[in-house]
Each structure stands twice: as structure tokens, then as C-alpha cells.
Amino acid sequence: xxxxxxxxxxxxxxxxxxxxxxxxxxxxxxxxxxxxxxxxxxxxxxxxxxxxxxxxxxxxxxxxxxxxxxxxxxxxxxxxxxxxxxxxxxxxxxxxxxxxxxxxxxxxxxxxxxxxxxxxxxxxxxxxxxxxxxxxxxxxxxxxxxxxxxxxxxxxxxxxxxxxxxxxxxxxxxxxxxxxxxxxxxxxxxxxxxxxxxxxxxxxxxxxxxxxxxxxxxxxxxxxxxxxxxxxxxxxxxxxxxxxxxxxxxxxxxxxxxxxxxxxxxxxxxxxxxxxxxxxxxxxxxxxxxxxxxxxxxxxxxxxxxxxxxxxxxxxxxxxxxxxxxxxxxxxxxxxxxxxxxxxxxxxxxxxxxxxxxxxxxxxxxxxxxxxxxxxxxxxxxxxxxxxxxxxxxxxxxxxxxxxxxxxxxxxxxxxxxxxxxxxxxxxxxxxxxxxxxxxxxxxxxxxxxxxxxxxxxxxxxxxxxxxxxxxxxxxxxxxxxxxxxxxxxxxxxxxxxxxxxxxxxxxxxxxxxxxxxxxxxxxxxxxxxxxxxxxxxxxxxxxxxxxxxxxxxxxxxxxxxxxxxxxxxxxxxxxxxxxxxxxxxxxxxxxxxxxxxxxxxxxxxxxxxxxxxxxxxxxxxxxxxxxxxxxxxxxxxxxxxxxxxxxxxxxxxxxxxxxxxxxxxxxxxxxxxxxxxxxxxxxxxxxxxxxxxxxxxxxxxxxxxxxxxxxxxxxxxxxxxxxxxxxxxxxxxxxxxxxxxxxxxxxxxxxxxxxxxxxxxxxxxxxxxxxxxxxxxxxxxxxxxxxxxxxxxxxxxxxxxxxxxx
Ligand code: GAL
Numbered sequence: 001x002x003x004x005x006x007x008x009x010x011x012x013x014x015x016x017x018x019x020x021x022x023x024x025x026x027x028x029x030x031x032x033x034x035x036x037x038x039x040x041x042x043x044x045x046x047x048x049x050x051x052x053x054x055x056x057x058x059x060x061x062x063x064x065x066x067x068x069x070x071x072x073x074x075x076x077x078x079x080x081x082x083x084x085x086x087x088x089x090x091x092x093x094x095x096x097x098x099x100x101x102x103x104x105x106x107x108x109x110x111x112x113x114x115x116x117x118x119x120x121x122x123x124x125x126x127x128x129x130x131x132x133x134x135x136x137x138x139x140x141x142x143x144x145x146x147x148x149x150x151x152x153x154x155x156x157x158x159x160x161x162x163x164x165x166x167x168x169x170x171x172x173x174x175x176x177x178x179x180x181x182x183x184x185x186x187x188x189x190x191x192x193x194x195x196x197x198x199x200x201x202x203x204x205x206x207x208x209x210x211x212x213x214x215x216x217x218x219x220x221x222x223x224x225x226x227x228x229x230x231x232x233x234x235x236x237x238x239x240x241x242x243x244x245x246x247x248x249x250x251x252x253x254x255x256x257x258x259x260x261x262x263x264x265x266x267x268x269x270x271x272x273x274x275x276x277x278x279x280x281x282x283x284x285x286x287x288x289x290x291x292x293x294x295x296x297x298x299x300x301x302x303x304x305x306x307x308x309x310x311x312x313x314x315x316x317x318x319x320x321x322x323x324x325x326x327x328x329x330x331x332x333x334x335x336x337x338x339x340x341x342x343x344x345x346x347x348x349x350x351x352x353x354x355x356x357x358x359x360x361x362x363x364x365x366x367x368x369x370x371x372x373x374x375x376x377x378x379x380x381x382x383x384x385x386x387x388x389x390x391x392x393x394x395x396x397x398x399x400x401x402x403x404x405x406x407x408x409x410x411x412x413x414x415x416x417x418x419x420x421x422x423x424x425x426x427x428x429x430x431x432x433x434x435x436x437x438x439x440x441x442x443x444x445x446x447x448x449x450x451x452x453x454x455x456x457x458x459x460x461x462x463x464x465x466x467x468x469x470x471x472x473x474x475x476x477x478x479x480x481x482x483x484x485x486x487x488x489x490x491x492x493x494x495x496x497x498x499x500x501x502x503x504x505x506x507x508x509x510x511x512x513x514x515x516x517x518x519x520x521x522x523x524x525x526x527x528x529x530x531x532x533x534x535x536x537x538x539x540x541x542x543x544x545x546x547x548x549x550x551x552x553x554x555x556x557x558x559x560x561x562x563x564x565x566x567x568x569x570x571x572x573x574x575x576x577x578x579x580x581x582x583x584x585x586x587x588x589x590x591x592x593x594x595x596x597x598x599x600x601x602x603x604x605x606x607x608x609x610x611x612x613x614x615x616x617x618x619x620x621x622x623x624x625x626x627x628x629x630x631x632x633x634x635x636x637x638x639x640x641x642x643x644x645x646x647x648x649x650x651x652x653x654x655x656x657x658x659x660x661x662x663x664x665x666x667x668x669x670x671x672x673x674x675x676x677x678x679x680x681x682x683x684x685x686x687x688x689x690x691x692x693x694x695x696x697x698x699x700x701x702x703x704x705x706x707x708x709x710x711x712x713x714x715x716x717x718x719x720x721x722x723x724x725x726x727x728x729x730x731x732x733x734x735x736x737x738x739x740x741x742x743x744x745x746x747x748x749x750x751x752x753x754x755x756x757x758x759x760x761x762x763x764x765x766x767x768x769x770x771x772x773x774x775x776x777x778x779x780x781x782x783x784x785x786x787x788x789x790x791x792x793x794x795x796x797x798x799x800x801x802x803x804x805x806x807x
Contacts, residue, residue: 004152006807007120008035008723009779010060011147015039017055022090022121030059034724036296039126039145042505044291044524044760045514049507052145052294053127060120064111072156072180073111075120076104078327079149081295083125083132089118097132097358099143100323100345101365107153122147132358133383134322137349140510140517141287141322144294149326150722159183159245161256165371166241167406168262171228173208175241177219177256185248186214192225195238195259207239214245230275231261231374233316236337238374261334261374267408267424267451272377272494274339280488281339281495282538283317284309284521285456287504288325291524292760292774294505299328301726304714306332308526309501314539314547314572319455319497322347322384324366333375341426341455341497342370343380343412344396350383356392359383363396367403378424379404382411385428388419397421412455416445424494428456432479438486442493451494457483459499459519463512464531466523466768467742470558471565474551477531478568480521481595481602484534489597502526525772527730533570537600540572541691547572548689548697551602553739556673563638567605573689573696578605580671580685585610606632609671623658627667635672704735707744709766709790711798718756718784720804724777726759729786729798731771742769746791754784755802777802 012030020026040052077084082099085092088110096103112118126145128135134143163178177188192208207225229237238259245254266273272281286305290297306329309315316339320329323345333340344362363381370376381396393411400409408423416427425446429439442452464476480498487496503520511517516524521531528536533549541547549570556562569576575589586607595601609631613624626649633646642650653659659667684702688695710732718725733744747765750773752758759774775786786798 004154004722004807006722007060007062007151007153011035011037011151012059013037014057014059015054017057017123021057021059022087022119024061024089024117024119033058035151036148036293036298036723037146038148038293038296039124041292041759042294044764045505045516047505047515049128049142052142053129054145055123055125055127056145058122058124058147061117062120063117064114066114068111068155069114070158071108072158072160073107074104074154074156075107075151076102076154077122077147077149077151078102079295080122080124080147081126081143081145082135083130084147085123087119087121087123097130098345098362098365099126100325101362102149102369131351132355133344133346133351133362134349136351136355137347138507138509139347140506141347142289142294142505142507142515144289144296146294146296148295148297152722156180157253159186160254161243161245163368164241164243164256164258165404166258166260168260169264171225171262172222173225173241173262174220174222175243177221177243179214179217179219179245182217183214183245186253187246187250188212188214188219188221189244189246190221191242192223192228193240193242195240198240198242225262228262231263231334231337232275232277233279233337233339236335236374237261238334258372259331259334260372263374265377265407267378267453267494269449269451269492271491272451272453274377279316279339279495281317281453281497282484282487282535283315283319283339283341283495283497284313284535285319285321285497285500286325287321287500287502288323288329289504290774291505291772298723298726299326299721300715300719301728302326302328303332304728305329305526306336306338307714308522310336310338311544312526312528312536313501313521313532314536314544317341317495317497318501319343319380321456321500324370327370327373330370330373330375334373338375339377340373340375341378341380341410342366342376343382343384346383346386348383348385350386350389350392356389356395359392360395360399363399364403367400371404371407376407378408378410380411380426381409381422382413384412385414390419390421393419393421408451410451410453417447420446420448422450424451424453426453426455428499429454430457430459430461432457432483433461434475434479438483439490439493439496441490452492453494454483454487454496456499457496460510460517463518464529465512465518466527466529466770467745468768470552470742473530473742474566474568476529477534477551477570478602480531480534481598484538485595485597485601523767523770525728525730525770527732527770527772529768530570534602537570537572538598541696544572546689546691546697547600548576548687548699550685550687550699550701552701553742554683554685554701561638562673564635566636569603569605569687570600571603571689572600573691575690576603577688577690578607578686579688580608580610581683582686583610583612585612608632608635612671613667619658623653626653627659627664630664631668631672634668699739700737701739702737704737704739704741706736707733707741708794709748709788709796710734710738711786711788711796713798713800716799717801717803718775718777720777720779720802721807724779725802726774726776727800729773729775729788731764731766731773731788733766733769740769744769748791749789751787751789752784753787753797754800755780755782756784756786756800775800780804
């Protein structure tokens with residue numbers, strides 16, 4: 001029999017709840033939907049949260065199967081926003097008051113006799129007026145509505161394994177097995193095998209094998225495992241604990257498979273250690289929302305986000321702000337080696353007694369439901385940025401420690417010297433304003449011993465749209481660089497998670513007036529802003545690819561009075577050679593970066609002239625250097641705003657008749673202004689990145705002659721397993737040299753071919769030169785494509801394949 005019977009594909013939905021819908025006799029017309037589902041598809045921006053606040057109903061019917069005789073039938077909903085009530089055949093079975101944790105109902109006693117049709121109905125209340133976390137005050141994110149994670153049935157024998165929790169220390173493991181009830185005379189057989197081998201069907205090598213009796217509802221096992229490989233960021237080796245329950249006759253009555261890793265974590269005042277190795281945490285915060293559908297995205301999209309964070313942003317950590325997130329996302333973090341800090345739902349507000357009781361329940365549910373994921377290294381057991389509440393937070397700490405003694409607790413604060421019951425003091429440090437230190441020292445925030453981590457920075461201090469001007473986008477990137485540089489420099493800080501990975505829809509109180517918080521280093525479609533390359537360039541090329549980004553399009557007309565403040569190089573290469581119109585100017589190395597604590601800090605381009613004054617005008621080297629100094633200062637600060645030491649050099653040049661104003665103007669125009677070149681003579685700027693002496697990436701900036709849309713897709717094969725699949729197509733206006741055209745805001749038309757449909761509108765405008773489109777499968781296999789027509793009528797087809805592999 002199948003492990004899980006997914007019900008995702010066959011729900012009827014009503015945006016309004018009516019008791020009559022609970023009955024089989026209800027014959028009204030309802031919308032046919034599939035899970036993950038949102039109660040309201042939204043526009044990209046400019047919409048009110050009211051559109052998803054409603055009491056709605058999901059309903060499905062199924063027959064009581066002959067094979068279910070004397071079995072237990074368990075329903076699980078992995079996530080529904082926000083209050084759910086489960087009804088079977090009109091009878092209320094449970095109410096769950098959290099939009100971010102799973103809930104299960106034992107349907108057995110309420111099923112109709114064999115062959116009869118049952119009505120399963122789930123009433124979902126997504127109103128923000130609910131009295132449980134995170135509600136109570138206005139929140140800086142939208143909370144959406146609907147059943148947005150998987151729904152499934154499990155068919156079990158009367159006694160079954162409810163849960164197995166695996167704890168490890170080096171190669172030793174202990175497991176805590178919880179049974180559904182007393183099982184006298186039963187035995188447990190457990191084995192540990194490599195997950196990779198088991199998934200390929202070749203798990204011949206058993207790392208540990210245990211057989212034991214069943215003393216009660218809890219069974220503890222322990223052993224030393226052989227040949228194990230520790231779970232690490234570089235090699236995230238995973239194992240299964242396969243636990244079998246055998247009855248008195250030795251027949252297997254239940255099998256439970258849980259995936260885990262062997263790894264040791266320690267977070268103390270010296271920092272964070274994984275398997276004894278110190279790791280500076282370098283992460284960002286992730287909200288689980290997407291354009292148009294809010295929280296409702298299937299497994300592959302959740303997995304893509306983990307890949308984006310590790311491979312496209314080069315991070316080693318993510319904070320699931322501000323609630324536990326999909327197991328599909330965390331599973332992928334387990335598989336690729338991305339550390340996760342996860343926390344209970346909440347945002348600044350603490351409610352009444354009932355509200356607090358729910359916060360403790362949420363802590364228990366979070367730990368119980370996510371504790372086997374090796375990527376999770378710490379539990380957030382405070383309401384994000386809430387005031388102190390000793391009684392509540394003593395209770396949440398106690399709950400987390402009781403259910404999982406292996407991980408440190410933490411709780412995110414926005415003020416110093418708060419009462420401290422956790423193991424790690426976590427603090428949102430928004431002190432960086434562009435020209436000061438990136439972070440404050442730990443001792444200014446807490447006198448406590450134990451670990452310390454910065455869990456947010458930047459965010460609202462510098463909202464940045466991908467269509468903001470170049471200077472703004474550059475300053476955004478440098479703020480991120482400054483904070484991670486200063487975190488890297490400090491031994492008292494274990495690491496940091498910046499605010500945040502992706503832009504997100506929010507309430508009007510926090511957004512830019514259009515219900516979007518533009519705080520991401522990527523936009524809502526996961527297109528990178530310049531700041532993304534700060535992170536990406538800290539990662540090795542094997543993981544993040546060859547990174548070479550230039551902060552400027554090199555157009556002076558972008559700046560008031562043509563005063564271009566600076567050009568920065570972001571790269572993970574050994575060196576970057578810079579050429580103007582093919583003439584070599586300078587080779588920059590990582591050592592040239594002023595961000596000394598980063599392996600690959602941004603590099604300031606301090607020379608656009610090279611030796612051209614010497615070569616073109618025979619000016620002696622020292623004099624040429626003085627002239628260059630004045631010319632560059634004129635570019636960066638403007639002629640009327642030269643720093644004092646540069647003015648002194650300019651006066652010296654005039655006094656010694658080395659040059660004169662007219663000639664300086666000529667130099668400026670020839671080497672820096674590039675004015676009046678006209679015709680076919682245009683300036684091109686070439687940057688070549690080298691690693692190990694080999695050219696690995698080239699960027700050429702120059703006037704765009706042709707702008708067209710490029711489309712990329714992370715997965716071109718979409719697979720329906722437990723539900724529909726979705727892929728994102730990222731759209732980008734690029735010139736003929738692949739440079740993003742940030743001010744191309746044109747519209748593109750989207751059409752689907754084959755068994756897929758669009759999520760969102762059929763025409764989207766580029767924003768900051770980029771946009772995205774989502775396509776969803778429709779239950780049929782075959783060849784498909786997304787056809788994109790640009791503003792000139794050019795078309796582009798993104799070929800896709802849809803497969804059906806039901807589980
Ligand atoms: C923090 C908060 C985040 C987000 C951020 C914006 O105070 O925890 O959820 O609102 O500010 O910078």
C-alpha cells in the first residue's frame with residue numbers, strides 16, 4: 001500500500017463558507033482546484049490585503065475502501081493559512097490555529113461504512129483579525145490564505161509508528177520512537193542506511209542495525225554507526241533511519257523512514273561550529289511568498305529557492321523569517337548543505353493569554369515537525385522583535401529544549417539588553433547608515449555569555465528597487481558589503497542574516513506605496529539586483545560560478561552634471577583586467593578591495609586612464625600621475641568640489657605649467673567624458689576576470705545597439721508528482737553584449753502552448769529591465785512552450801516538457 005495518498009488534485013473550493021457545503025447532499029457549484037491553492041490570486045502590486053481575508057471552504061469526497069478495514073486513516077494538512085477546521089461527514093474533528101504548521105486528524109471513527117462516499121471539508125479562515133500568532137497588529141508581510149501545502153491520507157495498522165526523532169553525536173545516534181499506543185509483545189527493528197544509496201535502490205551497506213522490544217509507547221534506540229560521513233556544507237551526506245514495527249508473529253505492521261544527517265553543532269561566544277569547524281554564517285532572510293499566488297507554490301519552486309540561495313547567492317545560511325517553512329524547501333537545504341535558522345510565527349506583537357498559549361503550541365509543533373532536518377541549526381523561540389515577556393519565553397525555551405536537546409535556542413530582538421533565556425542572543429542590527437560601522441559590537445547589545453548573531457540588517461534602512469538609479473543600486477550593494485565585511489572582522493559575532501533575499505508584498509504601512517517591500521537583493525521574481533553579486537562573489541566558482549559584475553553601465557548621463565561617483569567590480573576571480581577601447585588600463589586583484597575582511601570584497605575602479613597620458617602625449621610618469629589624480633577627482637566629485645589635496649595638486653600643475661585648463665578639458669573629454677565621439681566611434685569598457693591565469697569571464701560595457709528579451713528557466717522539465725508543477729521563466733532586457741538594460745520598461749506578451757497555463761497576467765512590463773512569468777502544468781503530459789512576444793513583435797519560445805509521475 002502507498003505510504004501517502006495525496007488528495008491535492010481533487011478539491012472543490014468556495015471563497016465563502018456555508019454549513020450546507022459540509023453535507024454530501026450539497027449540490028451547488030463549486031470551483032475545482034488543486035493544492036497548493038490561494039484563496040485569491042493577486043496582482044503584482046497595488047492590492048489590499050483585504051482580498052485574501054475571508055472564510056472559505058475546501059471540500060473533497062472519497063469512498064471508504066475495503067482495504068481500510070481495521071486500519072487507521074490519518075489525514076494530514078501540511079499547511080493552511082490560517083485557522084482551519086476539519087469536518088468529516090459534517091462532524092467537526094479539529095480546529096488548528098496556525099497557518100505555518102501541519103495538523104493531522106484521525107478520521108477512522110468518523111468514516112462511513114465501506115463503499116460509501118465521505119465528505120471531507122476544511123473551513124479555512126484567513127482573516128488577519130484572528131487572535132493567534134502572528135496576528136494582532138499590522139505586520140510587515142502579507143499573510144495570504146488557503147491550503148497551500150500538501151494534503152494526504154495515511155493508511156495505518158491499529159498500532160503504528162507515529163514519530164521517530166534521531167539525535168547524533170559523531171557517529172553515535174540515538175532515536176526516540178513514539179508509537180500510536182501500547183504494543184505489548186511487539187518488537188522494533190531499525191537500520192541506518194545511506195539515503196543516496198537507498199534512493200538508488202543499492203543500499204547494501206547497513207551502517208547500524210538494531211532490534212529491540214517495545215517497553216511502552218516510547219522506544220529508545222542507540223548505536224554507533226559504521227562508515228558514516230558527517231553532514232557538512234561541502235558534502236551534505238544524508239541517512240535514513242528505517243524503523244519497522246513487528247507484531248508478536250514477527251510480521252512487519254509499520255515502516256517509518258526518516259532522513260537525517262550525522263553532524264555536531266555548537267554555537268558559543270567563539271562562534272558557530274559545524275563538526276568542530278568554525279563557520280561564519282553568511283545568510284539572508286527568506287519570506288515564502290511569490291507574486292500572484294502568495295504562499296501557494298509546489299515542491300519544485302520551494303526547492304528552487306533553496307538552490308537560488310546557495311548557488312545564485314552563494315550563502316551558507318538562511319533564516320526562515322518569520323515562521324517555519326515548507327518541508328520541500330528545508331529538504332532541499334538538507335540536500336545541498338544550506339544552514340537554516342527557523343522560528344515560530346509572530347511579528348513584534350504579543351497577545352493575550354490564549355494567544356500566548358498558541359505561541360507555545362507553535363513552538364512544540366515546530367520542533368516536533370522539523371527536528372529531523374540536519375540543516376536546521378537553531379530554533380527561534382521568541383516572537384520576532386517582540387518586547388520581553390519572561391513567562392512566555394521561559395515556556396517556549398522549555399518546550400524547545402524538552403523536545404530537542406540537541407539544538408541551541410535563540411530569539412530575535414530589536415533592542416539591546418533584553419532578558420535572556422536562550423542559548424544564542426540574536427539581534428537585528430540596523431545601525432549601518434552608509435558611512436559608519438557595519439554592525440555594533442556584541443558587548444553593546446548584551447552582556448550575556450553564549451553565542452551572538454545578527455539576524456537582520458539593511459532592509460528598511462535602504463529600500464532599493466531594480467529600477468532605482470544606478471547610484472542607489474550601487475550604494476545598496478555597498479551597504480551589504482560593509483555589513484558582511486564587519487561581521488567577518490568580528491570574533492564576537494557568529495554570523496549574520498541580512499534583510500532580505502527577495503522583495504515581498506506587504507501591508508501599505510511598510511511598502512513603497514505599492515504594497516511591496518523592496519528590501520531584497522533579488523526582486524520578487526528572484527531576478528538579482530546588484531547587491532546579489534556582493535554575496536555571490538564571496539562563494540567559490542565551483543558553487544556560485546564565475547562572478548563578474550560591474551556597478552555601472554558607464555553612462556555619465558545617468559548622473560547629475562555627469563559626476564559618476566564610482567564604479568565597483570564584484571568578482572570571485574583572482575584578478576580583473578580593465579581595458580578602455582582595447583587599451584589596457586589596470587589589473588585589479590582582491591587585495592585592492594577596501595573590504596579587507598572579505599575574501600572577495602568589492603573593488604573600486606580607481607583608474608580609467610592607465611598609461612595613456614604617457615603614451616599619447618609623452619608626459620613623464622610622475623606628472624601624468626598628478627594629472628590623472630585631478631581628472632579622476634573631477635569625475636568623482638565634480639570640478640567645483642575637489643578635495644583639498646587634489647586642489648593643491650591642480651595648482652601645482654598650473655604653477656609649473658605642466659598643463660593648462662584647456663588641455664585638462666581635452667584630457668577629461670578624451671579619457672573620461674567621452675563626449676563628442678559621435679558617429680561610429682564609441683567607448684567600450686572591457687573587464688576580464690582571471691582565475692589561475694585563465695580568462696573565465698568577460699564583461700563589455702558600451703552603448704547598446706540592440707535590446708532584446710532573454711528568457712531563462714531553471715527547469716525545463718516539469719513533473720507532476722503529488723500535484724501540479726510550476727516553473728519560472730525569468731525575463732530580462734539585454735543588449736547584444738548581455739548587459740541588463742535597467743531602464744527598459746517595455747511590455748512583453750506571454751502565451752502558452754501545450755499542456756501548461758500561465759499564472760498571472762498575459763502581458764507583463766519589465767521593471768528595471770527584468771520580469772518573470774510562471775507556468776503551471778494542467779494534468780497532462782507532453783511538449784509545451786512559453787511564447788514571449790516583445791514590444792517590437794519579435795518572438796521567443798521557451799520549450800518545456802511536462803511529465804506525469806503520480807505518487
Ligand atoms: C525588521 C523586521 C522584518 C522587516 C525588516 C525590514 O524590523 O523584523 O520583518 O520588517 O525590519 O527592514
